[in-house]
Amino acid sequence: MPLKTPTIVIFDMDGTVVRHLSPWVLHVLERLDDAWYTAARLFRWFGRRRAQDPILPPPEEMPPRRKPRLLVHRAIHKVRRKEVDQIVEPCPGIYDVLELLKSEGIPVALISNGLGQGYGEDIVQKFGLDQYFSATVFREDIRKSKPDPEALLAALSHLQITPGQDDAIWYIGDRHKDITAALALESHIPAQIVPVAYGVNAAVEAVKKGIGPEHIIMSYYDMHARLEKLMNAAGRDKQNTRELDSPANSSALAPRPSTPAAKARK
Template sequence: MSIKIDTVLFDLDGTLIDTNELIISSFLHTMETYFPGQYEREDVLPFLGPSLKDTFEKLNPEGYEDMIKTYRAYNLANHDLLVKSFEGVYETVRTLKENGFQLGIVTTKLSDVVQMGLKLTGLDEFFEVIVALDHVEKAKPDPEPLLKALDLLDSSPDRAIMVGDNHHDILGGKNAGTKTAAVAWSIKGRAHLEQYHPDYMLEKMADILPILGV
């Protein structure tokens, strides 16, 4: 008999809330500050997903901490101007909550900015657990943040699914032993995610409901 999934872990940026323009503009602002004239929009798309430390340390080993501060200052100042909801996410998450699913967020953002995004989009009422970058030693795709969220929810990998827009989410789920679902509205494109073989591909967030038997 198969075990029923009763726990859903979500990535935040690009999955639940549309932070794409905020993140891209934050990267462009930072790169223009430190590497003037060297980076265009398409050049920063690969930066979406990994932690800021992973991205900036490779580019500027001596000065990456200052780059992180520059990024975060711009990101916070422009957050509410550029962040918006994805269609159907609020309704789907509310339906999952109403049907008794345990819901958590696993993200590479810091927890204070996570709360800003959830409050802005009205999603803050639904999640029992948030595991942010400042709660763990290692970020996705390491299994640590997913396993921490499951532990806090008193759940287990065989009862959970990880939903995300980046290969770090899919690999994180696989490394932790959960089922995985990729979202086709990822800014990196559906084909990018398919090569990591998620268990499911969601065309819209409501597609997860029949998968979970709702």
Template sequence: MNYYIFDVDGTLIDTEKMYMLPLLKTLRSNGYDVTYQDVEKVFGITASDALKILGVQEVTAVQKQWFGQIKNYLNEARVYDGIIETLAKLHADPNNRLAIATSKIESEFHRDVTRFGLDDYFDTFVFSNEIKHGKPAPDLILKGVEKLSADPQTTIYIGDTVYDLQAAHAAHVAFGLAGWRTAKTGALADSDYNFKRPTDILSVNLSTDFK
């Protein structure tokens, strides 16, 4: 592989609680009888899609309340161990080009990613406001392929959810599962690669042990 496109939430950064705790609080304050397990299931897709799946009627109003609470949970986010080392080595190889394709809008990206310095390792970025359809549609990844001028045959999208897997395969690129967060079970069994830790990505061209 020479083209590496990464998801952010649950892949580069553990932001689950940062997003899901304020969502849970917001939904309960609006009378929705939900558990953390309910909201956890929609982690990783666009906010509006997540709220619709959860049966929210006033999506715009609830999303505004939810996002207004996130600033109180920023300390819940952290970069996964091994991510910086992996990105630095991939970026240092002149044969590689790296992109981020995320369901975040650009302002959320700067709030969540720039503060950790991760954007320094990437050549380009794709945000949800640039495309028409969020994951599991392939739009984000196809835009990443376009921006990188990538060959889909040597492109891999790395993410942690079934939505990421479906989007990658719909875009006709390989999918690498962020196994440091999500186990390769059930709907994720079709993952092309199963990386147990971030540094495993560095060996993707050398071995098929991660299948």
């Protein structure tokens, strides 16, 4: 199925708009993202449980706990001590895509399940991304992480847009949970949802979900070319519609009154 020209675009941040210079940093952040989502589900389960018996034994009956390892905490601390541009860099070609969307007046939002607003805002400001994104959503703005679509709904809310049936919302992400979140959004709003898989991880999930290859991109140069093609085609369609609806064209198509000479020929 051919892609529909976007009217709203939402980007994931980590691994999609910016990429990490050190693979281990990205690995830590992704693990934190997974742990956050798993913990949130666990706490919701505890909240729903209404059993009479205690879930855990009394404190005096519990075995002594071993001191937890602090590798993750040390990794986070090490990340936070560095400047943003020592940790991440914009993905190649992303500015070209953002400039194109901006020139077309398409609203664009940015979401992240990463280290939160401080980390996210530092990236946005450092790389001049604030001129492209009309709304941002970070960890503090949501209760449920992806693959729940709450972050996407929050982005639409921050954009102050109520999507309709004529809207096409593109969501670009690099992980399997991004594809799942985009598909989950379909049941919440009437607009057409267009998941766009950026990179191998998301592409594998897109294939599993039966999403066509036109929804997969491996570089933003490819995405820029596709967007230009779609927008040029949409522009031609609008121009043709305007020409058909123009008064001059209507006059040309209207039946002309018969003249005396024409009546004589008949």
